[in-house]
Amino acid sequence: MASRGFFPPLPAGHWLFAGIVLVLAPHALHLPPWLSALAFAMIAWRWAAAAGRLPLPGKWILLLLLAGSAAGILLQYRTLFGRDAGVAMLTLMLALKLLEMRSYRDALLTVFLGYFLVITHFFYTQDIPLAVYLFAVVLVLSSALVALNHPASARHWRRPLKLSALMLAQAVPVMLLLFVLFPRLGGPLWGMPSDAFSAKSGLSETISPGSISELVQSDAVAFRAQFEDTPPAASSLYWRALVLENFDGRSWGRQRGRQEAQPALETAGKPIAYTLTIEPHDKPWIFALEVPDPQALPPDTFLTRNLQLLANKPMQRLTRLNLSAYLDHRVAADAVPSQLKHALQLPEQGNPQARELALRLRSEAGSDAEVVARALALFREQGYSYTLTPPLLGKNSIDEFLFATRSGFCEHYASAFTFLMRAAGVPARIVAGYQGGEFNPAGGYFIVRQSDAHAWSEVWLEGRGWVRVDPTAAVSASRIQNGIASALSAGEPLPFLLRTNMAWLKQLRQQWDAVSTYWDLWVLGFNQEQQIGLFARLGFGIVSWRELVWGLAIGLGVALGLIAAFTLWPGRRAAPDKVQALYLRFCGKLEKAGLARLPSEGPLDFAQRIRVLRPELADDADALVRRYIALRYGAHATAEMQRLFAAQVRRFRA
Amino acid sequence: MATLASRLFPLLAQLVRGRGSEAGPIVLDRRRIYILPTRLGLIFALFLLAMLIGSINYGLSLGYILTFLLGGVAVVGILHTYRNLQGLRIADAGATPAFAGEDAMFHFLFEAPAERLALNLRWRGEASVIFDIEAAQRIGVRVPAPQRGRLKPGRFTLSTVYPLGLFRAWSYVEFDHAAIVYPKPGEMPPDFLAAGEDDADTRPGPGEGSEDFAGLRAWQPGDSPRQVAWKVAARSDLLATKRFSDVEGSSVLLDWARLAGADTETRLSQLTRWVLDAEQAGLRYGLRIPGRDIAPGNGAAHRQQCLEALALHGLSEHG
Numbered sequence: 001m002a003s004r005g006f007f008p009p010l011p012a013g014h015w016l017f018a019g020i021v022l023v024l025a026p027h028a029l030h031l032p033p034w035l036s037a038l039a040f041a042m043i044a045w046r047w048a049a050a051a052g053r054l055p056l057p058g059k060w061i062l063l064l065l066l067a068g069s070a071a072g073i074l075l076q077y078r079t080l081f082g083r084d085a086g087v088a089m090l091t092l093m094l095a096l097k098l099l100e101m102r103s104y105r106d107a108l109l110t111v112f113l114g115y116f117l118v119i120t121h122f123f124y125t126q127d128i129p130l131a132v133y134l135f136a137v138v139l140v141l142s143s144a145l146v147a148l149n150h151p152a153s154a155r156h157w158r159r160p161l162k163l164s165a166l167m168l169a170q171a172v173p174v175m176l177l178l179f180v181l182f183p184r185l186g187g188p189l190w191g192m193p194s195d196a197f198s199a200k201s202g203l204s205e206t207i208s209p210g211s212i213s214e215l216v217q218s219d220a221v222a223f224r225a226q227f228e229d230t231p232p233a234a235s236s237l238y239w240r241a242l243v244l245e246n247f248d249g250r251s252w253g254r255q256r257g258r259q260e261a262q263p264a265l266e267t268a269g270k271p272i273a274y275t276l277t278i279e280p281h282d283k284p285w286i287f288a289l290e291v292p293d294p295q296a297l298p299p300d301t302f303l304t305r306n307l308q309l310l311a312n313k314p315m316q317r318l319t320r321l322n323l324s325a326y327l328d329h330r331v332a333a334d335a336v337p338s339q340l341k342h343a344l345q346l347p348e349q350g351n352p353q354a355r356e357l358a359l360r361l362r363s364e365a366g367s368d369a370e371v372v373a374r375a376l377a378l379f380r381e382q383g384y385s386y387t388l389t390p391p392l393l394g395k396n397s398i399d400e401f402l403f404a405t406r407s408g409f410c411e412h413y414a415s416a417f418t419f420l421m422r423a424a425g426v427p428a429r430i431v432a433g434y435q436g437g438e439f440n441p442a443g444g445y446f447i448v449r450q451s452d453a454h455a456w457s458e459v460w461l462e463g464r465g466w467v468r469v470d471p472t473a474a475v476s477a478s479r480i481q482n483g484i485a486s487a488l489s490a491g492e493p494l495p496f497l498l499r500t501n502m503a504w505l506k507q508l509r510q511q512w513d514a515v516s517t518y519w520d521l522w523v524l525g526f527n528q529e530q531q532i533g534l535f536a537r538l539g540f541g542i543v544s545w546r547e548l549v550w551g552l553a554i555g556l557g558v559a560l561g562l563i564a565a566f567t568l569w570p571g572r573r574a575a576p577d578k579v580q581a582l583y584l585r586f587c588g589k590l591e592k593a594g595l596a597r598l599p600s601e602g603p604l605d606f607a608q609r610i611r612v613l614r615p616e617l618a619d620d621a622d623a624l625v626r627r628y629i630a631l632r633y634g635a636h637a638t639a640e641m642q643r644l645f646a647a648q649v650r651r652f653r654a
Numbered sequence: 655m656a657t658l659a660s661r662l663f664p665l666l667a668q669l670v671r672g673r674g675s676e677a678g679p680i681v682l683d684r685r686r687i688y689i690l691p692t693r694l695g696l697i698f699a700l701f702l703l704a705m706l707i708g709s710i711n712y713g714l715s716l717g718y719i720l721t722f723l724l725g726g727v728a729v730v731g732i733l734h735t736y737r738n739l740q741g742l743r744i745a746d747a748g749a750t751p752a753f754a755g756e757d758a759m760f761h762f763l764f765e766a767p768a769e770r771l772a773l774n775l776r777w778r779g780e781a782s783v784i785f786d787i788e789a790a791q792r793i794g795v796r797v798p799a800p801q802r803g804r805l806k807p808g809r810f811t812l813s814t815v816y817p818l819g820l821f822r823a824w825s826y827v828e829f830d831h832a833a834i835v836y837p838k839p840g841e842m843p844p845d846f847l848a849a850g851e852d853d854a855d856t857r858p859g860p861g862e863g864s865e866d867f868a869g870l871r872a873w874q875p876g877d878s879p880r881q882v883a884w885k886v887a888a889r890s891d892l893l894a895t896k897r898f899s900d901v902e903g904s905s906v907l908l909d910w911a912r913l914a915g916a917d918t919e920t921r922l923s924q925l926t927r928w929v930l931d932a933e934q935a936g937l938r939y940g941l942r943i944p945g946r947d948i949a950p951g952n953g954a955a956h957r958q959q960c961l962e963a964l965a966l967h968g969l970s971e972h973g
Binding site: 104105108109112115116118119122123126131134138142145146148149150152153163164167168170171172173174175178179182184185189190316317523524525526527560563564567568619620622623624626627630638640641644645647648 | 694697698701704705707708709710711712713714715716717718719720721722723724725726727729730731733734736737740743747763765766767768769771772786788789790792815816817818819
């Protein structure tokens with residue numbers, strides 16, 4: 001393309017610059033502000049240069065900008081690799097590429113880079129609004145591509161947009177075929193950058209005062225659960241994630257190592273079948289109901305000694321698991337003291353008042369079960385309150401909580417209760433997970449959010465094995481029965497949407513969640529398993545990748561054949577009477593100029609006579625007559641040709 | 655295999671050598687249109703590959719969708735690029751003569767069944783002409799004319815990368831046409847413009863200049879197109895005919911024999927120069943070269959006749 005004047009020619013340039021700004025805009029949410037500002041300033045500079053308002057930067061300024069931004073990224077992220085630093089690099093590279101863009105080729109490469117940057121957004125989120133937005137961005141970038149290839153027609157902004165929209169629409173069937181039929185791999189080809197999934201929130205590996213109350217302030221979805229039959233009551237929905245047995249005086253941690261020795265498990269009744277759809281949280285734990293059926297574990301998972309269900313690998317993508325649970329069960333009733341030793345472990349020092357209280361409870365009670373009951377009664381009756389914002393606790397956190405502040409969140413209660421039990425000689429441990437969930441009637445499933453995060457205790461009782469005890473229920477029964485929002489007073493920092501009573505808003509939100517769940521499952525979660533499952537359900541049996549490739553080839557052939565027929569189809573037929581009228585108008589123009597068509601004269605003879613008498617008109621007249629003949633007698637007389645013929649007649653001057 | 659090879663071979667041969675020159679107009683169809691990715695198209699494919707590998711590795715479903723969508727756009731782009739040439743009718747619209755060392759201009763008349771954009775017509779490595787066709791369009795392409803004679807340009811390449819620049823569709827246009835290339839005008843001014851001419855036949859006309867050009871009158875049907883004042887027409891939209899006064903007896907003879915001693919090409923060059931000067935001076939002039947004798951005359955047609963005689967001197971009919 002000619003590059004006279006300023007490059008790129010502006011109508012096309014507007015498309016290009018707008019596309020680049022739009023593709024970078026969402027990154028401004030997570031890039032450091034200096035970096036976004038720098039990138040947008042460079043784009044603005046280039047835009048102004050294309051309009052002739054600013055000179056383009058010289059080679060030295062470009063080098064300086066390159067070195068400066070690379071140094072800035074190094075300082076900011078301490079690396080040039082990984083997700084965030086990579087996105088930062090790409091953003092600045094795109095802006096710099098714009099600044100040194102001087103030719104048609106550079107401009108096209110910039111559009112390609114723009115397309116490439118679209119994909120980087122998916123590291124952060126892949127939800128529906130972003131997908132819609134980025135589709136619009138792709139439309140703008142494609143319009144830029146069309147406009148750069150024909151700058152003149154870009155003066156009418158609709159023209160490149162119309163063509164690129166048509167091409168994108170035609171590309172959709174190709175995309176769908178490829179998406180469904182392209183063979184999927186089971187796992188990644190190589191390792192991921194260490195920060196690829198750092199945006200995920202969820203339960204952490206240890207629990208200390210304040211760790212859960214922080215998590216609860218997020219309304220992000222942790223997982224969804226769908227029961228095959230009637231769901232159990234909300235008060236028995238204890239989604240177990242982690243069992244914490246090591247106490248260091250302040251925080252509770254996991255026992256490390258893979259201990260698969262199964263405890264004795266007695267179950268009664270029929271198992272409850274349900275499906276979990278777990279959001280990526282980059283940790284291996286699975287939020288199973290008590291107690292998972294050891295005979296029906298999902299593939300690539302295992303049960304630990306203390307009945308934690310863990311995946312072999314951290315869950316870095318949306319994971320769908322079919323599980324079943326026995327709500328009626330007895331775990332490790334036959335445990336011997338050596339197996340319970342670690343459930344009595346306490347630090348040597350600290351929290352003397354709590355130890356004293358525990359000894360008192362022990363001496364007053366006749367059995368372990370009574371110790372438990374007395375401790376719960378203590379929480380219920382001694383003015384303890386349930387709050388998300390308890391006072392900070394110092395070194396002897398249990399003592400301070402039990403005897404001074406008396407207000408706390410679930411982790412405070414579980415922690416203090418478990419400490420008391422251990423000090424009183426009752427084997428006990430903390431379980432972290434989620435409790436309850438919001439039933440979504442639109443999708444028929446429970447939504448469990450980070451705000452449903454919970455911690456409770458389990459104690460081992462002679463003859464009954466491990467029994468769940470939730471000290472929070474003693475303080476605030478409403479938390480367990482009606483959810484977190486009902487249990488906290490109005491001033492607590494809960495997400496707005498958890499609080500609201502507006503029914504329509506809630507309903508809208510649930511419907512939206514149902515839609516995005518389908519999106520998550522069928523679009524985002526479409527993996528090898530889903531692909532195989534889909535074809536099995538369609539009656540193709542288990543398809544191999546070879547069959548997929550064949551299907552793809554045939555499908556693409558058919559789709560492209562249809563698109564080709566549509567694209568290359570000449571269009572609607574012309575209307576013969578209109579064509580005739582236009583021809584007579586052309587003859588009328590010549591008649592006025594003294595060159596009347598003879599009654600018997602055919603169009604070709606007439607054109608011949610025009611060439612002799614008015615040679616300067618001959619080229620136009622010939623073209624006109626040829627198109628007339630093609631329209632009148634040709635096999636491919638189209639409405640489009642008729643339109644052009646009309647324009648020719650209109651412009652003809654004799 | 656054998657049949658496939660025998661079918662492929664003529665196709666390949668055509669691609670390399672072309673079809674040979676054709677007389678009549680051609681209409682571009684699938685047998686004449688070739689299409690391949692451009693270099694930028696190949697780079698785009700690399701971008702798509704990187705995006706696909708990234709999507710596979712990071713399990714980005716929307717990454718797959720984006721990659722497949724862009725792949726689809728590229729494939730659909732093949733059809734749109736092909737369509738931009740499909741159905742074009744191209745006719746030979748003559749050639750403009752040139753002097754050796756300058757560029758001759760070959761003209762083509764393009765007609766399209768619908769709008770065609772960003773077409774590129776080019777002769778070998780020379781600068782290309784970029785144009786759009788709304789319905790019909792006359793396009794001239796420059797071809798360097800290094801030596802006098804008939805210039806047969808061979809094949810022109812018509813191509814387009816519209817709308818995406820990822821694919822290039824092209825076709826060859828080779829008509830059986832030629833441009834006349836006049837000899838390069840020589841350096842020496844003609845002696846007949848100097849005073850003191852003794853040859854009665856080559857006496858300068860009365861009063862040099864363009865006295866014999868007697869003005870313009872309105873064009874009437876039947877006037878020769880050669881007498882139309884095209885420059886005036888281009889400026890004002892009025893057709894006018896040039897009138898010339900008939901000045902008998904004042905003519906020069908541009909004679910080959912007067913350049914004795916020089917070689918053929920130099921003589922032809924020099925005579926070319928004289929023809930131009932004589933025409934410009936408004937003289938009546940005749941031309942005499944071995945094998946050709948043109949009676950004195952004047953005007954564009956006469957000038958062209960003389961120049962053509964000089965251009966084709968010593969060349970066979972098809973030289």
